[in-house]
Amino acid sequence: MLALLALTLGFYSLALSQGWLDRAAPGLEAQVPNRVPAGRPYKIFVSASEPVIYTTSYNGRASEAVTQNLRLTLNARAGENRLVVTATDGADNATTTRYTVTGVPEARPRVRATETAVAGDPVGVRLGFAADPKIEEVAVTLDGSPLRVFRSPGRAVALGSVPLGSETRALPLSVTVTDEFGRATQLEREVTVSADPRAVELLNLSPEVLSSSTPENRELEEKTLAAAYARGFAQPRWRQPFLLPVKGESSSSFGDPRQYGPGGNISRHQGADLAAPEGTPIRATNTGTVRVAGFFSIKGGLVVLDHGGGVFSLYFHQSKIRVEVGDEVRRGQVVGEVGTTGLSTGPHLHWEMRVNEVATNPLEWVGKVVP
Ligand SMILES: [Zn+2]
Known part of the structure; x- marks a missing residue:
């Protein structure tokens, strides 16, 4: 009985291999990528349920192979690459599958x-x-x-x-x-x-005004700003161009080298000074969130706006402040009024634009979304 079964199975497998009883088309399993880098070789793998004759056409070029597992290395041109695989078994049963492989060109920003x-x-x-x-x-x-x-x-x-x-x-x-x-x-x-060609300017500040610039006062203001920067929004929040906060006469430009007394350290002016009468409204240069709003010994009436993306605008020496910490302000909204509070020689707005805490020329932002 067992011998008979073995004989029958043997006949069937012989018949299958000879194609006498085979009416089924070969099954195909393929690993073909959809997207590949253009100009580079890539691999495909096709496996048939039995040994077959593979006829492949790739971008119109034909080739043939007799095997069960077909491995090919193809080159991708930019755009669509067309691959047609036909597997034909010994009994002339055929299976055809078509693939489109997209060759993706390199980025060209x-x-x-x-x-x-x-x-x-x-x-x-x-x-x-x-x-x-x-x-x-x-x-x-x-x-x-x-x-x-x-x-x-x-x-x-x-x-x-x-x-x-x-x-x-x-x-x-x-x-x-x-x-x-x-x-x-x-x-x-x-x-x-x-490089900056400007000459050093000697500031004539009265001893009373200068006396407010103590190490303690400087440290307090630095800490206040550091805390504000640390809370800044990661992503930029503005969409429109930056605007000039005060239409005033430029009384001192960004980066002007200056000394607070003969023989003193030379420092660079970190903002733009815009001279305007006391009480002139100061407008937010762009959409922002108020991070600092208060009076300080050196910077005077100070407002700091967080525009997101590491960009902050600062407004010094204000006589009045019209916003509070946490307020969301619109571009052009009045945040305070021009004054001469703090280390200042006359009514003006000292305006700063900082990127990742570094002072940049504020006037370079005016009228632009990105400098
Ligand atoms: Zn200034």
């Missing part, structure tokens, strides 16, 4: 970056991406130091600054974009920096 800057200017980099490939990572460095990068669908923005006191030279700006396949595209630009 559009780059718009600051090209020239004076020491102390902010630097902005704007990137635009096509839908393909998908971008995994964007890194931007200025003179070797990484800038903060903010992503939104199809776009990225990086913000940085050129330090005050920088010499005249070209700073390398490097953009590296890594796509879904791990391919890195690198673009090199330059920011031509001009």
Whole structure:
């Protein structure tokens, strides 16, 4: 009985291998990727339920092989690559499967970056991406130091600054974009920096005014600002261009080198001074959240706005403050009034624009969404 069964099975397998009883088309299982990097070889694997003759056509080029497991290395051109696999068994039963493999070209980001800057200017980099490939990572460095990068669908923005006191030279700006396949595209630009040619200005502050600048007062104000910066929103929150908070006469420019007394340390003016009559309304340069609103010995009536993305605007020496900590202010909303409180020689607004705590030239932001 057992012998008979063995004989029957033996006949069946012989019949199958000879194709006498085979009416079923070969089953195919394939591993073929949908998307591959263009210009690079990729592998496919097709497995049949029995040994077959494979006829393949790839982008119109035919080839043939007799095997059960087919492994091919193909080259992807950009766009659609068409693969047709036909497996024919010994009894002439055939199975045909078609595949479309998309060859995805390398990322070609559009780059718009600051090209020239004076020491102390902010630097902005704007990137635009096509839908393909998908971008995994964007890194931007200025003179070797990484800038903060903010992503939104199809776009990225990086913000940085050129330090005050920088010499005249070209700073390398490097953009590296890594796509879904791990391919890195690198673009090199330059920011031509001009040193600041200005002469040192000796400030004539009265001893009474100067006496407020004690180490204790300076430390208190520094701590207040550090706490405000630490609470800043990670993502940029503005969408419209920055505006001039006061239409005043520029009485002292950003970065002006100055001394508070003969032989004293030379410091750089960290903001723009806009002279205007006492009581002139001061407007928020852009949408923001109030992080500081109060009176201090040196900065006087001070408001600090958090615009997100490491960008803060600061308004010094105000006579009146019209907002409170935590308020959400609109672009152009009045935050206070011009005064001469704190370390000041006359009514003016001292306005600062900081990126990652570094002071940049406020006037470079006016009328722009990104400097
Ligand atoms: Zn000032």
